[in-house]
Amino acid sequence: MSNRQRSLSLTMPLELLRVLCGDTVTVTVIYNRSMEPKAIVSPAxxxxxxxxxxxxxxxxxxxxxxxxxxxxxxxxxxxxxxxxxxxxxxxxxxxxxxxxxxxxxxxxxxxxxxxxxxxxxxxxxxxxxxxxxxxxxxxxxxxxxxxxxxxxxxxxxxxxxxxxxxxxxxxxxxxxxxxxxxxxxxxxxxxxxxxxxxxxxxxxxxxxxxxxxxxxxxxxxxxxxxxxxxxxxxxxxxxxxxxxxxxxxxxxxxxxxxxxxxxxxxxxxxxxxxxxxxxxxxxxxxxxxxxxxxxxxxxxxxxxxxxxxxxxxxxxxxxxxxxxxxxxxxxxxxxxxxxxxxxxxxxxxxxxxxxxxxxxxxxLETEKQLHDLGEDPPETASEKRQMALQMVTKFINIATALTTGQRCDDTKFPPEINNLYSNSRRSFTELIKTAERKQPDTKNHELRTDLQQRMDSSRGREFCNFGGKFELVESYARDYISKLEAPALQCFSAVHSMTTEILKIVAEKCFEKFPDFAQRAKDVIMKTRKDTNHECKEDIQSYFEMENLVYSQDKTYGVELRSEEEKKRKEKDEERERKQKNATKFHIQIDSDSENDEDVNGVDKVLMSLTSYYLVAARRLCDVIPMIIQQHVFRKQVKGMQILLMDIASDERTMVHIQEDPDMAYMRNECKSRHQRLLLAEEELDKI
Missing domain, CATH: 3.40.50.300 (P-loop containing nucleotide triphosphate hydrolases)
Structure with missing residues (x-):
């Protein structure tokens, strides 16, 4: 190595190397794989x-x-x-x-x-x-x-x-x-x-x-x-x-x-x-x-x-x-x-x-939302009228389906609307239970005593086994039927209120694009509700007036009476058998006369007649009242709504109500905009 060459560390700055060694410097690089090379980048x-x-x-x-x-x-x-x-x-x-x-x-x-x-x-x-x-x-x-x-x-x-x-x-x-x-x-x-x-x-x-x-x-x-x-x-x-x-x-x-x-x-x-x-x-x-x-x-x-x-x-x-x-x-x-x-x-x-x-x-979510929002609102009067008629038809079809026990599977509507008929049936069932609870207990001692006293007080000069007892049966039957009028009206009120609320929900969804028209539809619902309320109550009250006649076909009443007689006979046989067992067990002699005691005054027969008629009347009432309610609330009200809404949809003056809610219009525009950018994004992503 000459005096112009030196073995020097690369860590020494290059300018210092020049000072020590002159202009000509030969640098020997010993490469160490464990060290990262520090490349020198030229200004260019x-x-x-x-x-x-x-x-x-x-x-x-x-x-x-x-x-x-x-x-x-x-x-x-x-x-x-x-x-x-x-x-x-x-x-x-x-x-x-x-x-x-x-x-x-x-x-x-x-x-x-x-x-x-x-x-x-x-x-x-x-x-x-x-x-x-x-x-x-x-x-x-x-x-x-x-x-x-x-x-x-x-x-x-x-x-x-x-x-x-x-x-x-x-x-x-x-x-x-x-x-x-x-x-x-x-x-x-x-x-x-x-x-x-x-x-x-x-x-x-x-x-x-x-x-x-x-x-x-x-x-x-x-x-x-x-x-x-x-x-x-x-x-x-x-x-x-x-x-x-x-x-x-x-x-x-x-x-x-x-x-x-x-x-x-x-x-x-x-x-x-x-x-x-x-x-x-x-x-x-x-x-x-x-x-x-x-x-x-x-x-x-x-x-x-x-x-x-x-x-x-x-x-x-x-x-x-x-x-x-x-x-x-x-x-x-x-x-x-x-x-x-x-x-x-x-x-x-x-x-x-x-x-x-x-x-x-x-x-996919946006396309579903666009579908739910529906098409753009119509512009011409003719298009508006056509859309109004289509919306009314859809509303009536759904209302008819729900009030006849069918389902609406359109996810646009909340699922609870499908409970209308089943919830109404529960109200009808509750009426049956009320009728059963209010039916007098013919085995009750107080009722038997009261009946005996009334029979005695109404007796004239006839023999004890010739009493005219129908008036008493009729009186007790009317008293029982009168107790069911309030529960029947309550049943009607519950079904009517529930139906009204569900119809409002359906109207809101069917006409949601046009709030003014939706309000008109709700007004129609409330009007028909008022009419239905008056008519149905009149029919229910008229029915109870008819029940005051205390009437039944012989065959219908006879079936129940024979059933009660058979039930009474079995009860007597069971009671006789029980007494016989006790007598044998305790070595007691049973008086045969007491076994053959007859209902000379006919109290038991009157009680059986009452029980039989209670069953006939309750069964008839619990069928007829729900039918009256369905006839008015489900059929007549829906029919009335259809007539009124079709008239409104056809009226030239109604076209002013076919104006889309600003929030709905904004939502649709946003949804369209999002749909457009998502389509563009999907197209770009597919290129990669």
Whole structure:
């Protein structure tokens, strides 16, 4: 080895080598596979590093998500994205400036006041630069403007924020979309969110911190979001709200990439702590950390360009006594850009199958909702009349089906409407039970005594076995029947009220598109209810007047009487047998005369007659009353509604009521809009 050659460590700076060895330096590199090579990038190649992530897969995938977001699909489905969060003045906008090559609004306090979606598209044309900004102002007016030069981007973003918020200090949840196409940007889309402010300043809402955090949570809580947490090197990382929020929704750190900024502001000796963070030894993130140095306000004021800032950044890290030992992939805007582009591509590919499934599922749900909402409302008088007649016909058909015990399987209607007939039957059954409860007990001693006294008091000069007993039977029968009139009217009232409520539900659903017409239908229901109520009550009361006749066909009454006589005979036989057993057991002689005692006065026969007639009358009443109720409530009322509604539907003056509810119209338009964007999304996804 000559005196001009030396064996020196590669860790020694190149300039120092020249001082020690002269202009000609021969460097022998001993390659260690355990060490990552630290390639030196020439100034000419440095700006190209921003586009190093471009490949045949990245652009189509990012374009796909951008298109889906452009269609408004993020209103229905969470889309893969990169959300940039950080404490106020952490350097988020500076990082995005360096990546995108455009200057964003700068200043103190909250500079980013609306979510800013930056769509960066790489172009092979070195001279190309195109920009476009899109947003909706606070009045929901859409704005779209072509950007002529990159220097005006900051002013246009600030102008958009002012139009979207109340005053220069307000914030908005609505998105500003900034598209940039250039040869020095990567294929990447990120969403910059407002910095986390701790205190409100003049003109800001007092709850500014809570509002900003709520906005950030909407993005970072989604599993589809990659979180880019921007943190200042010169601030205690444990106090950074951005990292706390990232940890809250991404506990394992699998979706979070940390970016450390402002390394040039570190106090001497603090570098060791930052190195531990960068090496994932403090607050572990699966994606790790990258450190960057962006332009400060002073550099901007001095006119330093973004390309010059990249040179300054590289010189800073390569010559730094601590950071120069980092792997190249751990520092610098170019590496951050490449890493983000790569991570977003992987993230989109991973989520594509689930995204396709979500779109298909939402599409089916939307198509069903559109079907339920029905077609667009008619415009001409003829079309309105035809629709009114169709709606009335449907309403009457459903009402008829329900009141005849059939089911309506249209899922548009609540299932409880199908319970009308079965619940009515329960009311009819309850009437039977009431009739049984109120039937006098003919074995009751008090009834027997009362009957005996009344028979004795009504007896004339006839022999004891010739009493005229029918008047007594008739009196007891009328008394029993009168006790059932109130329960019968109560049964009618229950069925009538239930029917009215169900008819109202059916009317609301059948005419829901036209609230005014629905109200007319409800008015018809109430009118026919009133008519039915009066007529049905009259028929029920008339029926009870007929029951006062106390009449039955001999054959009908005879069947019940013979049944009661047979029952009485069996009871006597059982009683005789029981007495005989007891007499035998205790050696007692039974008086044969007592066994053959006859009901000389006929009290038992009268009681059997009463029991027989109670059964005949109760059975007849519990059949006829439900039939009267069904005739009026189910048949006549439905028929009356049909006549009145058909007249209304045919009336020229009714057409004014065929006006769709504004909320329903809005819902249909929203549903159509969602259906359209889901169809477009499905078409785009099928191309991948």
């Amino acid at each position: 190649e440095r700006t190209k590093a921003l586009t190093s992530s471009f490949d045949a897969e990245v652009r189509p995938l990012i374009d796909l998500v951008d298109k889906l977001r452009g269609y408004g699909l993020d209103r229905d489905i969470h889309l893969p994205s990169v959300a940039v969060i950080g404490d106020q003045s952490a350097g988020k906008s500076s990082v995005l400036e360096a990546i995108s090559g455009v200057q964003l609004p700068r200043g103190t306090g909250i500079v980013t006041r609306c979510p800013l979606e930056m769509r960066m598209k790489h172009s092979e044309d070195k001279d190309m630069w195109e920009g476009k900004i899109m947003y909706k102002d606070k009045h929901d007016m859409h704005h779209e403007e072509v950007i002529l030069n990159r220097e005006s981007v900051g002013d246009l973003v600030r102008k958009a924020q002012n139009k979207m918020t109340d005053g220069a200090k307000g914030i908005s949840d609505n998105l500003i979309t900034l598209e940039v196409t250039s040869s020095d940007v990567p294929d990447l889309t990120v969403i910059d969110l407002p910095g986390i402010a701790r205190n409100a300043v003049d003109g800001q809402p007092v709850d500014i911190e809570a509002r900003i955090k709520d906005m950030i949570r909407k993005y970072v809580k989604r599993q589809e979001t990659i979180i880019l947490a921007v943190l200042q090197c010169n601030v205690d990382i444990a106090t950074c709200e951005a990292l706390k929020m990232a940890k809250e929704f991404d506990g394992e750190g699998g979706r979070t990439l940390g970016v450390l900024t402002k390394p040039d502001l570190l106090d001497k000796g603090a570098e060791t702590s930052v190195m531990r963070i960068l090496n994932n030894m403090e607050f572990t993130l699966s994606k790790g950390y990258i450190i960057v140095k962006c332009r400060g306000q002073e550099a901007v004021s001095e006119g330093q360009s973004l390309k010059q800032a990249l040179d300054v950044e590289e010189d800073f890290f390569r010559s730094h006594r601590h950071f120069s030992s980092l792997r190249p992939s751990q520092w610098g805007i170019p590496n951050l850009s490449e890493r983000l582009s790569r991570e977003l591509k992987k993230h989109i590919k991973k989520l594509l199958p689930e995204l396709k499934e979500d779109v298909r599922r939402k599409l």
